[in-house]
Amino acid sequence: MSGNLHSLTAHEIRKMMDSGSVAAPxxxxxxxxxxxxxxxxxxxxxxxxxxxxxxxAASSKPGRLSGIPxxxxxxxxxxDELTTCGSRILDGFKPPYDATVVRKLNDExxxxxxxxxxxxxxxxSSCETSxxxxxxxxxxxxxxxxxxxxxxxxxxxxDETICAIGSDTGGSIRQPAALCGVVGLKPTYGRVSRxxxxxxxxxxxxxxxxxxxxxxxxxxxxVIAGHDEMDSTSVDIPVPDYAKSLKKDVKxxxxxxxxxxxxxxxxxxxxxxxxxxxxxxxxxxxxxxDIGLPHTGYAVSTYYIIGPAEASSNLARFDGVQYGFRATDxxxxxxMYVQTRSKGFGKEAKRRILLGTxxxxxxxxxxxxxxxxxxxxxxxxxxxxAFASCDCxxxxxxxxxxxxxxxxxxxPLAMYLSDVYTxxxxxxxxxxxxxxxxxxxxxxxxxxxxxxxxxxxxxMFRAAYSFEQSTGHHKKRPxx
Amino acid sequence: MxxxxxxxxxxxxxxxxxxxxxxxxxxxxSELHLIIRYISKLNEIDTADVLPTSHAVSTLKNxxxxxxxKPSLSVDEALKNAPAREGDFFKVPxxxxxx
Numbered sequence: 001m002s003g004n005l006h007s008l009t010a011h012e013i014r015k016m017m018d019s020g021s022v023a024a025p026x027x028x029x030x031x032x033x034x035x036x037x038x039x040x041x042x043x044x045x046x047x048x049x050x051x052x053x054x055x056x057a058a059s060s061k062p063g064r065l066s067g068i069p070x071x072x073x074x075x076x077x078x079x080d081e082l083t084t085c086g087s088r089i090l091d092g093f094k095p096p097y098d099a100t101v102v103r104k105l106n107d108e109x110x111x112x113x114x115x116x117x118x119x120x121x122x123x124x125s126s127c128e129t130s131x132x133x134x135x136x137x138x139x140x141x142x143x144x145x146x147x148x149x150x151x152x153x154x155x156x157x158x159d160e161t162i163c164a165i166g167s168d169t170g171g172s173i174r175q176p177a178a179l180c181g182v183v184g185l186k187p188t189y190g191r192v193s194r195x196x197x198x199x200x201x202x203x204x205x206x207x208x209x210x211x212x213x214x215x216x217x218x219x220x221x222x223v224i225a226g227h228d229e230m231d232s233t234s235v236d237i238p239v240p241d242y243a244k245s246l247k248k249d250v251k252x253x254x255x256x257x258x259x260x261x262x263x264x265x266x267x268x269x270x271x272x273x274x275x276x277x278x279x280x281x282x283x284x285x286x287x288x289x290d291i292g293l294p295h296t297g298y299a300v301s302t303y304y305i306i307g308p309a310e311a312s313s314n315l316a317r318f319d320g321v322q323y324g325f326r327a328t329d330x331x332x333x334x335x336m337y338v339q340t341r342s343k344g345f346g347k348e349a350k351r352r353i354l355l356g357t358x359x360x361x362x363x364x365x366x367x368x369x370x371x372x373x374x375x376x377x378x379x380x381x382x383x384x385x386a387f388a389s390c391d392c393x394x395x396x397x398x399x400x401x402x403x404x405x406x407x408x409x410x411x412p413l414a415m416y417l418s419d420v421y422t423x424x425x426x427x428x429x430x431x432x433x434x435x436x437x438x439x440x441x442x443x444x445x446x447x448x449x450x451x452x453x454x455x456x457x458x459x460m461f462r463a464a465y466s467f468e469q470s471t472g473h474h475k476k477r478p479x480x
Numbered sequence: 481m482x483x484x485x486x487x488x489x490x491x492x493x494x495x496x497x498x499x500x501x502x503x504x505x506x507x508x509x510s511e512l513h514l515i516i517r518y519i520s521k522l523n524e525i526d527t528a529d530v531l532p533t534s535h536a537v538s539t540l541k542n543x544x545x546x547x548x549x550k551p552s553l554s555v556d557e558a559l560k561n562a563p564a565r566e567g568d569f570f571k572v573p574x575x576x577x578x579x
Contacts, residue, residue, distance in 0.1 A: 096557040190537045203535050232543035233535070301519040312496060319497070321570050326563035333575045337497045350498055354489065354508055355515060357496045368519070373532030375522050380533055412511055413518055429536025454537065 005030035006159045007477065010068045010216045013162060017067055024057040024067030027162070028111055031069045035113075035160045038480050041141055044155035046074055046132050047082050048114035056111045063109030064223055070105055071161040073152050074115040075122055076207065077196040078102050085198050086120045086130035089318045089344030091325040099196020100231065101165060101207050101224045108223050116164055117151030120346045121315065122172055122200045124148050125418045128409055129348040136405070137180060138478040139444055143402040146176030152210045153180040157445075158480060163211045163220060167197055169204045170303050171397075171422025174434040177210055178397035178447020181436045183464070183474065184210045185217045186422075188454045189429035190235035192221075193228030201310035202233075204303075204426040213474050214435060214465040218242035221457065237455060245458040250466045251285035253459070256390030260296035261421055267400040273438035273446040274396045277467060281394065284466055289390055293382040296424060298375050303423045304416055305359050305372035312356030318344065351412060380428045387453050392463050395421050397434040397447035421449060431457045435464045436473040445473075483516045484509060 005013070005027050016022040032050060039045055057067060072078060075085045077095035079102075084090040098106070105112065119129040127135040127150025135150045137143040138158035145154040149166030153176035156164050166173040168186035177184025185208040192207045199205060209220035222243065227236040257278060262271060282288050320326035320340030327339030345353065359368035386393060399420060408415040425432040430451050437448035448467065452460035468474055489509045493500050500508065555568050564571035 093561055096553055096560055188537070229545060233537070235537060295525070298522055298525060301522050304515065304519055305522075316496075320563060321572055323561035324563070330573055333573050334497070336573050338499050341497050342499045345498070350500075350504075351508060351511065353496045353498065354492050355512060358484070358488070358492045358512065358516075361492060361495060370532060371522050371527060372519075373534055374527035374530040375525055376533040376536075377530050378525065378527070380536060413514055416515075427536065 006034040009212045010162050010219055013068060024060055027067055028053055028057040028069055031161055038158055039160055042138055042154050042158050043135050044117055044151040044160055046115050046117045049081060053111050053113045061109040066109030068110050069113045069162045070110045071113055071116045071152060071155050071164040073149050073166045074118050075167060075198045076165060086118045086132060088131045089325050093324045100193035100228045104224050113161060116155055119148035120349050122148035122167060122169055123348045123352050125175060125415055129346055131346060134405055137402045138480055143404055146179035148172040150176045153177050153182055156182045156210050156212060157478060163209060163216055165207060166210050167205055167207050169200050170307060170426050171419040173208045173210060174422050174432055174449060175398050175419060178434045179402040181445030182210055182212060183214055183217050183435050185221060185433045187221060187457060188431045190233055191225050193231040193234045195228055195230035199314040201307045203310060214461060214468050215246055218246055218461050240458055242461055245461040246465045247462055248466045248469050250281055250463055253286045253463060254390040255281055255286045255288050256291035256386055256393045257288060258291050258293040258393060258395060260293050261395040265399050269440045270396050270400060270446050274448055277437040277448045278394055280471060281467055284470060291386045291390060293386055295378045295382050299379055299424045299427060300416060300420055302372045302375045302427060305368050308352040308356030309359045309369050312353045315353055376427050379424055383428045383430060391459050393451040395449045397421060397449040401440045401444035401446055425451050430454055431460055433460050433464050435468050438473055484512050
């Protein structure tokens with residue numbers, strides 16, 4: 001009976017539970033056995049708390065996610081559970097409180113199974129900078145799963161969990177979802193509370209679900225969305241019932257295709273898969289129009305000023321005083337800070353802290369940081385103009401399928417450019433979803449990104465669901 | 481043109497309370513040079529009359545909470561993760577010179 005429970009979606013399992021054909025402990029058992037079998041190869045998890053999960057599954061607490069196993073990215077606080085952001089500097093840190101999303105998941109009966117690997121402090125596009133070592137792509141263990149929520153995406157793709165939670169600052173949910181062949185959603189900035197998410201870039205970070213299909217994505221967003229007084233940037237507007245947007249109907253929907261996203265650097269197989277996905281939407285009755293987002297080419301530059309600037313400020317709190325790792329043989333207070341930070345942060349974290357500190361330092365602030373904030377306005381205005389003539393925007397999620405482990409670690413700029421299609425939505429605060437839209441000749445997944453207006457996740461879901469249901473790429477799973 | 485030199489990297493590292501050895505300094509210097517050269521393409525855009533966006537969701541105004549007493553973390557919970565503790569305080573190396 002429980003042979004392949006781990007390969008089901010949350011809504012499928014909920015249906016079975018409601019009819020009494022399966023119980024939460026059996027689902028948990030299937031998922032834990034799957035982790036036991038394959039996580040030694042994939043290395044998607046950094047912590048699995050079997051006892052806690054078993055207790056939660058046995059309690060059969062009612063709710064929209066009752067009995068559904070969920071894996072949490074390691075930068076989201078779970079009370080009394082190791083939370084390290086994949087960094088040595090948070091060695092041993094057990095938060096004294098739950099993040100709001102964790103509380104909401106628990107309130108709806110979800111079974112939290114553990115923590116997912118990630119790039120250190122979410123700094124990366126490949127999940128290679130974690131202090132725990134790299135996560136591998138379940139479709140090809142020699143390749144990266146994408147990042148920074150690489151553990152969350154790989155675990156969902158490999159059926160090591162039913163669904164997962166990630167965070168997205170420049171594409172960290174959507175890009176790994178694309179590269180692992182699953183569904184990844186970054187909600188509108190302010191839609192989901194960031195309370196308890198260890199901050200990377202506070203004006204860009206947003207928490208979202210990684211799931212096996214669009215229906216689960218809508219289900220999870222319904223649970224985690226909403227205003228929270230603990231996050232002053234969360235927006236106080238009603239959360240719609242996203243299940244109602246799951247209609248296979250895009251007749252008359254105006255879909256914009258930005259020409260700036262199909263330029264040099266895109267893998268021809270990615271372009272072909274995305275073009276054919278646009279054709280599918282057109283055949284379903286959508287009205288496809290060409291649009292311009294003229295400042296697209298400046299988004300990566302803007303992001304790599306604003307992101308590191310905010311990060312260098314946010315990461316100042318890691319000084320060995322209140323939590324985590326502290327260097328022990330310091331001669332005075334300042335030396336303790338310096339030694340703790342020098343030994344505690346990895347290479348990429350230091351690179352971003354240095355870059356951000358440089359952009360904010362006296363004499364450079366106006367030239368870099370302020371300039372980037374102004375270009376951010378231009379990028380936002382591009383989208384405002386585009387959305388006057390379309391309801392959603394369709395693009396590739398990533399310019400290439402998954403690259404090889406180690407391929408870009410020696411070239412930070414090449415790594416940064418792999419987020420070229422996902423960064424603009426963070427700068428503009430817009431919601432975006434990546435859904436599987438095909439495979440390369442090597443059998444690697446390719447993702448389609450759908451962006452919508454701020455707080456219009458419903459239109460995004462409608463387009464994503466219609467596409468998914470008429471193609472079925474999401475049903476294909478890797479063999480490990 | 482050299483945008484950033486070893487001394488600047490050292491200065492920035494000092495501001496960020498990070499120490500670098502010679503090799504790290506040279507490596508970060510050459511990497512940051514390439515990154516900053518790339519991001520400098522923002523200078524192609526005229527932003528003279530453009531207002532900065534520090535926050536993408538423009539509907540937000542200053543948010544205040546009500547000034548009422550509420551339970552928060554206990555001292556023990558707040559100090560639970562401290563690398564070193566003395567009584568109800570975080571313990572740190574000596575800051576002020578002399579005894």
